[in-house]
Amino acid sequence: MLVRKKVENYPNSGGKLLFDEPTYRYSAYVTNLTLPLDQVYNIYNTRADAENRIKELKYDFGLDNFALDKFYATEAAHRFMLVAYNIMALFKHQILQTNMQLSTLRSYCFALGSWMTNHENEKVLNISLPRKRRSWMDGLFENIKQVTKPYKYK
Numbered sequence: 001m002l003v004r005k006k007v008e009n010y011p012n013s014g015g016k017l018l019f020d021e022p023t024y025r026y027s028a029y030v031t032n033l034t035l036p037l038d039q040v041y042n043i044y045n046t047r048a049d050a051e052n053r054i055k056e057l058k059y060d061f062g063l064d065n066f067a068l069d070k071f072y073a074t075e076a077a078h079r080f081m082l083v084a085y086n087i088m089a090l091f092k093h094q095i096l097q098t099n100m101q102l103s104t105l106r107s108y109c110f111a112l113g114s115w116m117t118n119h120e121n122e123k124v125l126n127i128s129l130p131r132k133r134r135s136w137m138d139g140l141f142e143n144i145k146q147v148t149k150p151y152k153y154k
Contacts, residue, residue: 001029001037060102095143
């Protein structure tokens with residue numbers, strides 16, 4: 001199957017410019033699926049981002065750098081990493097509303113000096129943060145207040 005996309009309509013689309021014609025980008029798909037062409041394209045197009053998720057798991061969560069003595073311990077560690085990844089994906093999608101990688105989030109959200117104090121009998125979280133990033137962090141806490149859970153626990 002060959003797909004032709006107009007560069008003007010899809011400037012960030014994948015594919016290659018061919019035939020000295022900069023108007024279209026072309027992509028080729030080879031498959032044994034017997035579905036209609038538009039369904040085959042949609043299936044493969046939605047899988048295109050899978051490599052980015054694998055890279056995140058490897059580089060940000062250390063998925064390829066652990067092996068434990070027992071198989072079940074390795075499996076448990078692997079599942080824990082996937083749970084952590086999914087929690088971070090929800091956090092990025094629901095709260096941050098961005099696609100930052102974990103390595104960037106470490107410096108923005110997690111590697112911050114903080115301490116708890118009591119103020120008028122309420123616990124207060126104090127965060128050491130440069131002035132230029134305070135409005136961003138305030139927006140983050142505002143997003144947390146307004147988020148609704150898209151999931152249910154049983």
